[in-house]
Amino acid sequence: MLQNQVPHDLLRAARAAGRKVAAIGGGTGLSTLLLGLKEYTDNITAIVTVTDDGGGSGVLRDEYGMLPPGDIRNCLLALANTSDAMNELLNYRFPEGSLKGQSFGNLFLLALNGVCGSFRTAVARMNDFLAVTGQVLPVTTSNVSLCAQFEDGSCVTGETAITKAKKQNNLVIQKVRLKPEGAKALPEVIKAIDEADLIILGPGSLYTSIIPNLLVDGVAQAIRRSQGLKIYILNIMTQDGETEGYSASDHLKALMSHGGKADVCLYNTDRAARRLLEKYAGESARQLWPDPREFRQMGVELTGESILSRDAHFVRHDPLRLAYAVMKTAARLAPRQQVLRYYDELMLRQEE
DSSP: OOOOOSSSHHHHHHHTOOHHHHHHHHOHHHHHHHHHHHTTTEEEEEEEEEOOOOOHHHHHHHOOOOOOOOHHHEEEEEEOOOHHHHHHHHHOOOOOOTTTTTHHHHHHHHHHHHSSSSHHHHHHHHHHOOOOOOOEESSSOOOOOOEEEETTTTTEEEHHHHHHHHHHHTOOEEEEEESOOBOOHHHHHHHHHHSSEOOOOOOOOOIIHHHHHTTTTHHHHHHHHSSEEEEEEEOOOTTTTTTTTTOOHHHHHHHHTTTTTOSEEEEEEEEHHHHHHHHTTTTTOBBBOHHHHHHHHHHOOOEOOOOOOOOOOOBBBBBHHHHHHHHHHOOOOOOOOHHHHHHHHHHTTTOO
16 A cells, blocks of 8 residues: 555545546456556556456356456456455355356356346446446457467467467467457447546456457557557566567567557566576466567667566566556656646655
């Protein structure tokens, strides 16, 4: 939490007048970002991919025909203003029986889906129940799957199958698309992007968390026409089954080739612990170090910050340090005026 060095009412006013942020992605990367962002602004819209077909979400998708709830649930909990007991309950996973591995939060969304009659309304109700900061939106309510075309021309459908095929055949993903094509973004999603003064892509799995959002009709177009600052948060490591062998600039090239756009790329400057790097090396993953020349050639500014988590088991971003770096970058490249600028500077000073 931000240190309480100024009156609480003033901090609350600063958050209420905070930047309008559209954060686009999925998985644990987006929820990690949201945990930190809510300390700086109340005006957050999390736009979440709906192509997951693995784990508990995949089971509910197959058995009940609902959109996958897992990424939505994680983002809702990241922005929730409820008790630790409620968060623990919604994160609870059943240890055995027919519900083994299933999360109670997923089942809660399933029940709301049945009561409300639509996934869109169920998510809106969950926003209310958890008193979330801002709002969490599925990028679309169309039932879509992710398809990948590999360098040998073969195509595979489904996130889980794509990861498996890539690892087995050691092929590079050339392009991904949605099936069926033509899925429309929710009107609220386009409105949030249009109104945002800060659009954030990532962190998260490149091909299965970030890019699928760009493939929904209207999203990439809204991002590209926006006058808001666009920040791409580079992953700390390459990812087994998706981006092994990729350079930092390869990530950005893939994003841009699927309709994405960035003004600046934010990356981590801390070196991960050797024992963790050795652990990830077993998964053909390595730490990413951007080449400034390559980013300049693509017209994207590169900015590095110390945003690595002190987690002893995984290489991941620290929520608060990541959010601070994002807001500091926004204050430098897109400063707001008058009292809004004062509020932004006030919030940043709390972490210095």
